[in-house]
Amino acid sequence: MIGRAWKWLRRNAIVIYGVIAVLYLLLPLFLIAVFSFNDPSGKFNYTWEGFTLDHWKNAFGIPDLTDAFITSLQLAALSTVVATLLGTLLAMGLVRYEFFGRKTANFLIVIPMATPEVVIGAALLSMFLIYGIKLGFTTLFIAHVMFSISFVVVVVRSRLIGFDRRLEEAARDLGANAFETFRLVTLPLLMPGIVGAALLSFALSIDDFVISQFNAGDTVTFPLWIYGAAQRGIPVEVYVIATMLFIATAAAMVFTVWQQRRAEKMAWILPEEEVDARLEARPGPPAPGVLGG
Numbered sequence: 001m002i003g004r005a006w007k008w009l010r011r012n013a014i015v016i017y018g019v020i021a022v023l024y025l026l027l028p029l030f031l032i033a034v035f036s037f038n039d040p041s042g043k044f045n046y047t048w049e050g051f052t053l054d055h056w057k058n059a060f061g062i063p064d065l066t067d068a069f070i071t072s073l074q075l076a077a078l079s080t081v082v083a084t085l086l087g088t089l090l091a092m093g094l095v096r097y098e099f100f101g102r103k104t105a106n107f108l109i110v111i112p113m114a115t116p117e118v119v120i121g122a123a124l125l126s127m128f129l130i131y132g133i134k135l136g137f138t139t140l141f142i143a144h145v146m147f148s149i150s151f152v153v154v155v156v157r158s159r160l161i162g163f164d165r166r167l168e169e170a171a172r173d174l175g176a177n178a179f180e181t182f183r184l185v186t187l188p189l190l191m192p193g194i195v196g197a198a199l200l201s202f203a204l205s206i207d208d209f210v211i212s213q214f215n216a217g218d219t220v221t222f223p224l225w226i227y228g229a230a231q232r233g234i235p236v237e238v239y240v241i242a243t244m245l246f247i248a249t250a251a252a253m254v255f256t257v258w259q260q261r262r263a264e265k266m267a268w269i270l271p272e273e274e275v276d277a278r279l280e281a282r283p284g285p286p287a288p289g290v291l292g293g
Contacts, residue, residue, distance in 0.1 A: 029246055036239035043233025055236040059244070062237055068225035069241055075137065075221065076205035079144035084198045086145075087152025088190075094153070095160040112150040120147060121214030128215065135217025143215045144208065148201040155200060159193030192260035199252050206245070 009016075035045055039052035060066040093099075094106055112120065124143050125135075133139060167189070171181040209223040216224060226238055 032239050033243045033246070036236060036243045038236060038239075040236065043235075045234065045236050045239065055240050059237055059240040062235060064220075065222075065225055065229075065235070065237060065241075068220045069222045071137070071219060072206050072222035075140055075144060076202045079141055079148055079205045080198050080202045083145045083148035083152050083201045084194060087149045087197060087201075088156050088194055090149070091153045091156035091160055095157055109150050109153050112147050113154070117147075117208075117210035121211040124211065125214040135215055136219050139215045139217065140212055140219060140221070143211050144205045147208075147211060148204055151200050151204065152197040155197035156190065156193045159190055163189065192256060195256050195259060199249075199256060203249065 035048070036055060037051050037053065038045055038048055039050040039054070040047070041049060060069075090109070094102060094109070121143070124139070124146070128135060128139050163186075167185050168181050171185045172178075176184065207223065208221075209227065212221050212224060213227075220228075222241075226234060229235070229238070
């Protein structure tokens, strides 16, 4: 009996470990979602006291919290668009073209990812002060674009490395010009990587605290507001907004996975199936007498 149990445990050890790891990662999110329905009697939402939907009905009832959340959304959206555009172009240049300093550029692009955020935040703050740039939304935008580009480059570059260039060559052979090939072949196949990079950039931006703390000035983002409210008690509305963000992120992840599988089907060409399809579509032999026989 013990021997069979041990064999079963060894056979399913990886699955068990994976389930435990996922539960460990999702437990804090589950607690936040549950306590977003709590009805605490005081300022601190640490113990369960009763179920209520009042906080969901009035999720944006705190003006300062709503303003900070809108600021974070605007900052994340703008920095994501710019970082994704620049990072995608940079990734294509690093993968597809040979130029002087290419290896150095590949190395330097990883440095912001490996550098502690406190170092990046202090360095950016020093730069802004040296050049006399007033701290605020603009400095936050520059900072968020700067640390997001590296993640975009890494994600898109990994997609480009496995890209089959023969598909582009086939499009050019069939008469498509360079722009049409990029729009109809390259971009759709790269889109899962680009969307994934954009989602990662958005999440990093809306979640950032350390770099924003250095360079925010008078601008208050969602994480900075939560940090300031933590000492006097975080309102339940924060839990509600956090749950909304998680649901939106999960939906975006599902959409990305679906799009990635769709792109993989587009890129997966089986010569045998293509030949069979062409044979089935080929017209049959002419009927007797058509050619005068």
